[in-house]
Amino acid sequence: MSDSVIVVGAGLAGLTAALLARSRGLEVRIIAEGRGSLSLSHGCVDVWRDGPLSGAAGDLSPHHPLRRAGSAGMQAALDEFLTLIHAAGLPYHAATASPLRLPTATGSIHQTTAAPFSLANGSLDETGPIHIGRIPEIRDFSAGLVASGLRSRGVANVAVVDLPLPPAAAGRDASPQRIASRLDRPSVREALCRDWAPRLRGVRRLGLPALLGLAQPAAVLADLEARLGISLFEIPTLPPSLPGLRLEQSLRRLCTARGIQIVEGPSVRGEVDGRSAGRRASGVVAATAGGPRRFLADSIVLATGGALNGGWLGFASGEVQDSVFGLPLDAPADREQWVTIDPFEPQAFARFGLRVDSRQRPIDPRGRVYFENLFAAGGILAGADRTREGSRQGIDLASAYLAARGIAG
């Protein structure tokens, strides 16, 4: 029997770690209490906002998760991810020399390393006029803010075009997620194009809120572009964000297709192997509806996420602990130092997490591993303010890659 792995957490880091471990011949099971936070994600791969990682990697603190991967490790992780996501039917476009520059819902410019084609089509490095579609039924996206924001940032030639939804697409509940599902049907796309075509005379490149299909977005995009004869791109909206949901669904489908079981719902507690004098973790105990259930494994990956996801918990007493094994996190005991008064400034709490060794195994302050078969990936890792750095998915992928390699030995 091959070695078995339990991955705790089903966000981008957990799903990727599971798939990469599986492709190294391991038996993998995912156990997740919630669904991760891909529904809050723009769906792109942010590695380093200000440009290629190779320029920044040397300046990072030794405990920064990307420093451990280095730019070569990051590139290898990204390549494996691109292969996976292509296999899952959601091809991504990766930037080469300089980052992709994409519009956001507030009209700012999002610099990123890789994006699904529907978003990458919105690259602001392509010249020529852009139109942003104003869909009055949708409250979670404002074409006006996009256009005025882009103009104030020096993007010329942006106009707004009114595009009310025909009833077949709007339905009774005009949320981007529901509309996206409707657009998976060819008949709805046909109705939409019939209605919109006359309004799109003179439009060559059209930006829309991200709602162009949920199950087969690549096919929906190609079909709409062909029918309308224009180039289309998407801009992520308020959660649930379609590009993030598509990424989640694609990776989950791939997990299932490759024999990775996903156990959903239970919260889990780590179990220490008494026979190894506490050097190893034996598995996890899941609080299932039928009572506690033990899942044993040779290796365990914590992909439980950061503050938002509950990968660690900060208590009123000032203690901060990982939520599965209760490992202490390095954090100031004075709660007042956790958060600063301005969300746009660096936040100490964002850097809380587990420190790991070169194989992604959590280590204590003196550098010793807690358990020789426990690994960590993604938001639970210490040392990075992902929101500020624009490094979230880069860390997820690089650490998942290193963890899978660390397990495979």
Add this chain to the structure above:
Amino acid sequence: MTTLSTQVLIIGGGATGLGVAWDACLRSLQVTLVEQGDLGQGTSGRYHGLLHSGARYAISDPASAVDCRRENRILRGIARHTIEPTGGLFLSTPHDPPEYPDRWLAACRAAGVPALEIAAAAALQREPLLTPRLARAFEVDDAALDSFELLHAMARGVVDCGGSVLLRQRLVGLVSRPEGMLARIVSLTDGSVIQIEAAVVVNAAGPYAGSIAAMAGAHLPLALGKGTMVAMASRLTHTVLNRCKPPHDGDIIVPVGTVCILGTTDTPVVSPADLAIEPWEVNLLLAEGQAMIPSLRRHRALRAWAGIRALHRPAAGASETRSLPRSHALIDHRVEDEVPGLVSIIGGKLTTYRKMAEDVVDLVQGRLGGGRPCSTQHTPLPLQSARFYSVGERLRSSPDRAVSEADPILCECEMISRSSLSQAIRASGSADLDDARRDLRLGMGPCQGAFCAYRAAALVAAILPSAPADGGLAGFARERWRGLVPLAWGRGLRQLDLLRRVQLELLGAEAGGDDR
């Protein structure tokens, strides 16, 4: 420079200032009110929402208890739409002195404040989250008072009577002349300066009243106290809860809208800007609240904020402000400082604002020569909308059907539709989403603006040409964040991370996005 003239100039758009303006209008005086921020941006808006029955003060300050009892009844008559008649309970828990309730009950009787003992089991039936270890329980006539509604109703009344309410205008100079007072006012929106001549100036600037008096050469020593409050994300009680013990920090819980508020602490501070909240204050409020609702800590704390109460301190000595009498001080600077045109009104509580205003206008009218009696006690305030909480009620009463594609809900927590938000933005002309928050409770519910702020910013940008490029999103994100910071642990910290990830990572809000 424009020079306006008025009989009475009132400084401060809180409950006291507006109360004075409304009372003076009803006595046919010509009034102008100047406020440096928005209505209720100061102490009146940073308040726990309790309309006192008087029972709280029965022992410590019987005169205030009598005032509260009387004003409570008057306000129920003239401002019904701002009051939710929740009733109140005084609870003696095992943490409280067992001999206190009898002494307190006798004091309530002496002050004429109704207080009725009920069985502990009956209190538990009414509020199931209460501690089962209740020793005794008493019903009183407390209620929840929406101060923003009250202030808006008075401002509307003043304007309808021909008075002026000038917002975002700051007093920068005040001179006493033989013929009256001359005030210099700067607009905080466009920097323009006007002068206002007034026979009498009423200084109702709360914590700023000392510096206002100083401009005119008058002396007004104040004791400032910071009161911190914490809003819990759900309405854990439908009745105002009071600890039956001597007044102390953290002894009340008030249901307000969809949330409930734990109040308050009392710390001496030096400046009106000392609003920073310290961890011990939040810990104390949660711990004290837990004595009444043991499961309190399992619920999410939503937000913390602080207000500054100003009390008159005639003699030196930095004592705790809670032990100073809460009753108000009316200072005639003609007597004290030979500034005949200046009157200051300090202290008091929201429950008794009307009585304070009556005293002020009696004095002012004496100065101006006139003999009309006060009529605020039986003149209903202009009706605004009433928005009290009950499941389904707001959906039913919403004139614009809530689930309508033509008029979607933009703020789900507080059920604010697109049409009502655009109405508010058009009416105020303000691109500041924080003003819409005070008008409609935008972003005050569990999401704290993580989701609704973007939709609201888009609407502001569409309506107002003067709006910043991001519709004010960055500024509102900062403002909401500030109130979450003192509660940044456990689920509060998760909420902070959510707000930051949605707004900065997903929507791309940028620090300078609201620069004009």
